[in-house]
Amino acid sequence: xxxxxxxxQSLIILEGKNCTLQCNYTVSPFSNLRWYKQDTGRGPVxxxxxxxxxxxxxxxxxxxxxxADTKQSSLHITASQLSDSASYICxxxxxxxxxxxxxxxxxxxxxxxxx
Amino acid sequence: xxxxxxxxxxxVLKTGQSMTLLCAQDMNHEYMYWYRQDPGxxxxxxxxxxxxxxxxxxxxxxxxxxxxxxxxxxxxxxxSAAPSQTSVYFCASSSIGTSGRVGYNExxxxxxxxxTVL
Numbered sequence: 001x002x003x004x005x006x007x008x009q010s011l012i013i014l015e016g017k018n019c020t021l022q023c024n025y026t027v028s029p030f031s032n033l034r035w036y037k038q039d040t041g042r043g044p045v046x047x048x049x050x051x052x053x054x055x056x057x058x059x060x061x062x063x064x065x066x067x068a069d070t071k072q073s074s075l076h077i078t079a080s081q082l083s084d085s086a087s088y089i090c091x092x093x094x095x096x097x098x099x100x101x102x103x104x105x106x107x108x109x110x111x112x113x114x115x
Numbered sequence: 116x117x118x119x120x121x122x123x124x125x126x127v128l129k130t131g132q133s134m135t136l137l138c139a140q141d142m143n144h145e146y147m148y149w150y151r152q153d154p155g156x157x158x159x160x161x162x163x164x165x166x167x168x169x170x171x172x173x174x175x176x177x178x179x180x181x182x183x184x185x186x187x188x189x190x191x192x193x194x195s196a197a198p199s200q201t202s203v204y205f206c207a208s209s210s211i212g213t214s215g216r217v218g219y220n221e222x223x224x225x226x227x228x229x230x231t232v233l
């Protein structure tokens with residue numbers, strides 16, 4: 001069964017510190033992996049999209065890595081800010097013979113950044 | 116550009132009542148989607164549309180109907196609401212694929228509709 005597992009479920013860090021969120025998936029065949037940020041009470045917003053041939057992609061202080069062999073991805077946040085407090089969702093797109101596969105969403109990691 | 120908008124933002128229904136959620140996008144996207152988000156679960160696809168006049172079932176379609184009469188609008192209907200449909204509903208839209216790679220199309224989400232069914 002295609003699944004996306006994220007860890008930890010929740011994380012509290014101090015402002016200015018770095019953190020890394022993990023994502024493991026069993027989706028195969030695989031098209032691309034995305035990380036979304038979801039602020040409380042809002043819709044998810046895309047941070048990065050990586051295909052199987054890409055192993056790192058950055059968006060400001062956010063850096064996503066992908067190891068397609070081990071089916072693992074991580075999202076590293078550098079010099080955290082209070083505004084980074086949100087849920088971070090790992091999303092995987094399957095690949096079905098040339099057709100768009102429906103996205104498979106992880107449950108998210110809830111990050112709280114404290115002053 | 117407003118992006119993806121959803122109405123209403125909040126709604127409380129009684130069991131058995133019906134309602135329609137409206138999603139609108141101004142990005143000229145071909146694809147539109149309806150998801151639900153429940154505590155402790157990832158977003159789940161209810162229905163989607165790959166173009167005006169077409170719809171398809173997602174992972175959890177039972178109890179919902181959809182229509183895409185205009186390219187910019189995607190409606191989600193609940194004919195007879197049940198407490199199990201209490202959830203936050205998100206609409207999203209995407210283009211066919213800017214890089215030409217199938218499946219490589221970013222989805223843009225609306226702000227959500229919080230629905231409670233008593």
